[in-house]
Amino acid sequence: LQPPTEPLAVLMPKSVEEVAAMLALCHRHGQPIAVQGGLTGLVAGGHPLAGEVALSLEKLTGIEEIDTESSTLTALAGTPLQVIQQAAEEAGLICAIDLGARGSATIGGNVSTNAGGNQVLRYGMTRRNVLGLEVVLADGTVVTSLNKMMKNNAGYDWMQLFIGSEGTLGVVTRVVLQLHPWPQGIETALIAVDGAATALKLLRALEREAPNGLLVFEAMWREFYARAVDTIGLAPALPLGSELYLLVEAPMGAGGRGAFEDLLGSLSERGLIADAVIAGSGNERARLWAFRESIYHYIRHWPLHVSYDISLPLNRMAEGVDALRAAGRTIAPDVEIVIFGHLADSNLHIVAYGPENRAELPKLCHEAIYRTTRALGGSISAEHGIGRVKKPYLPLSRSPAELALMRTLKQALDPAGILNPGRVI
Numbered sequence: 288l289q290p291p292t293e294p295l296a297v298l299m300p301k302s303v304e305e306v307a308a309m310l311a312l313c314h315r316h317g318q319p320i321a322v323q324g325g326l327t328g329l330v331a332g333g334h335p336l337a338g339e340v341a342l343s344l345e346k347l348t349g350i351e352e353i354d355t356e357s358s359t360l361t362a363l364a365g366t367p368l369q370v371i372q373q374a375a376e377e378a379g380l381i382c383a384i385d386l387g388a389r390g391s392a393t394i395g396g397n398v399s400t401n402a403g404g405n406q407v408l409r410y411g412m413t414r415r416n417v418l419g420l421e422v423v424l425a426d427g428t429v430v431t432s433l434n435k436m437m438k439n440n441a442g443y444d445w446m447q448l449f450i451g452s453e454g455t456l457g458v459v460t461r462v463v464l465q466l467h468p469w470p471q472g473i474e475t476a477l478i479a480v481d482g483a484a485t486a487l488k489l490l491r492a493l494e495r496e497a498p499n500g501l502l503v504f505e506a507m508w509r510e511f512y513a514r515a516v517d518t519i520g521l522a523p524a525l526p527l528g529s530e531l532y533l534l535v536e537a538p539m540g541a542g543g544r545g546a547f548e549d550l551l552g553s554l555s556e557r558g559l560i561a562d563a564v565i566a567g568s569g570n571e572r573a574r575l576w577a578f579r580e581s582i583y584h585y586i587r588h589w590p591l592h593v594s595y596d597i598s599l600p601l602n603r604m605a606e607g608v609d610a611l612r613a614a615g616r617t618i619a620p621d622v623e624i625v626i627f628g629h630l631a632d633s634n635l636h637i638v639a640y641g642p643e644n645r646a647e648l649p650k651l652c653h654e655a656i657y658r659t660t661r662a663l664g665g666s667i668s669a670e671h672g673i674g675r676v677k678k679p680y681l682p683l684s685r686s687p688a689e690l691a692l693m694r695t696l697k698q699a700l701d702p703a704g705i706l707n708p709g710r711v712i
C-alpha cells in the first residue's frame with residue numbers, strides 16, 4: 288500500500304459555506320481531495336496521496352440542537368462522537384452509536400463509514416440512527432434534509448447513498464441523529480460456551496427470554512481469550528480452555544441482578560452455558576470489558592499485526608471459524624490468528640500476527656482470509672469499509688453489476704473524480 292503523503296495543503300473549513308466554496312474551487316480546477324474526520328478509520332480512506340489536498344472537518348464542530356420531544360440531536364460533522372454521547376446523556380437520552388475510537392472519531396466519519404460498534408445488535412449500524420443529513424456535493428452544491436421524522440417516503444431516500452460511501456460521493460456537513468431512552472438495569476456477564484453453534488442458540492434464547500432483549504453479545508474465541516490472559520496480562524475471569532467466551536449485556540429493568548442470575552441459571556440447566564461470571568459492580572463490569580478491549584493493546588506486542596473485519600452468514604459461523612483457523616495455518620508456520628467480534632451481527636474480527644516483524648505478513652494473509660470469506664458467502668468488510676486497503680479485494684464481495692452501478696453513481700456525483708480518488712472503487 289502506498290504510504291500516506293504530506294498533502295499539498297490542509298483545508299480546515301469552519302462553516303458549511305466554506306466547505307462549499309472549497310469544493311467548488313477544487314472541482315473547477317480538478318484538484319483531488321482527501322476528506323478527513325478524526326482519522327481513526329482503519330482502511331486508510333482519509334490518508335492523503337501525492338498531489339492531494341486534505342479537507343479536514345476538525346473545525347466544523349458543535350452540537351446545534353437537542354430536541355427531546357423528537358429524541359433527536361443535530362450536530363456539525365466534525366463533532367467527536369464522545370461529545371455527542373455526553374450531550375445526549377445530559378439530556379437523559381443515549382446516542383446508540385458507540386465504538387472504541389469514540390474520543391477521536393467524528394460523527395461525519397461515523398456516517399461516512401456507516402460505523403458499527405458494540406450495540407448494533409439493539410440499535411443497528413450508524414445508518415439506522417441517522418434521520419437527517421446535509422452533504423456538500425463535489426461541485427460545491429449543498430443538499431440539506433435535516434429530517435427528524437421516522438417516516439418520510441417523499442421520493443428517493445438520497446441520504447442512504449452517502450451513508451457508508453467513505454467520502455467518495457460527497458462531504459457530510461450536518462447530521463440529525465435519532466436518540467434513544469436509557470436501557471434500565473444493565474447487567475453484564477462473561478459466559479463460556481462450547482462453540483459458535485451453542486452461542487447462537489444462547490443468543491436466540493436470550494433474545495426471547497431477557498425481558499428487554501440484549502444490548503451486547505460479543506464473542507472471543509479461545510486463542511483471543513488466552514492472549515488476553517497470557518500476553519496482555521489480564522487475570523482470568525473464567526478459567527482458560529473453553530472454546531468460546533461471550534460478553535453479554537442485557538437491560539434487565541426492575542428485575543435487576545436477581546432476574547439475570549435466574550435467567551443464566553436456567554440457560555445453564557438447559558446446557559447452553561458451560562460457565563459464567565456476572566459483574567457485581569461497575570469495576571467488575573470494566574474488568575469483564577477489559578478482555579474484549581485487550582485488542583487495543585495488540586500494537587504494543589505485535590506492531591506488525593494485520594486485522595480483518597469480515598461478515599459471515601450466521602448459519603455458517605461454526606464452520607467458518609474452523610475454516611479461518613485452517614486458512615491461518617496455511618499462511619506460514621509462525622503466523623497465528625485470533626478471532627473475536629460482534630457475533631450477533633455476523634461480524635468477525637480476525638488478527639493475524641507473527642512472532643517477528645515480517646514485512647510480507649499482510650500480503651501473506653489477505654489472500655488466505657479473503658478467499659476463505661468468499662467461499663463461505665461472507666463479506667470482506669462488515670463495518671470498517673473498503674478505503675484503499677481493501678480496494679483490490681472488493682470484487683470478492685460485489686458482483687460486476689454491483690461494481691458497475693457504484694461507478695455510475697460515482698461518475699454522476701463526482702464527474703471530475705476529486706473526492707477521495709482511488710478509494711473504494
Ligand SMILES: Cc1cc2nc3c(=O)[nH]c(=O)nc-3n(C[C@H](O)[C@H](O)[C@H](O)COP(=O)(O)OP(=O)(O)OC[C@H]3O[C@@H](n4cnc5c(N)ncnc54)[C@H](O)[C@@H]3O)c2cc1C
Nearest residue numbers: 322324325326327328332387393395396397402403454459
Ligand atoms: C480503537 C478503534 C476502534 C474502532 N472500533 C470500530 C468499531 O467498533 N466499529 C467500526 O465501524 N469502526 C471502528 N473503528 C474504525 C473508525 O473509528 C470508524 O471507521 C470511524 O467511523 C471513523 O471516523 P473518523 O471521524 O475517524 O473518520 P476518518 O478516519 O477521518 O475517515 C474515515 C472515512 O470517512 C471519510 N470521511 C470522514 N469524514 C467525512 C465527512 N465529514 N464527509 C465525507 N467523508 C468523510 C474519510 O475520507 C475516510 O474515507 C475503530 C477504530 C479504532 C482506532
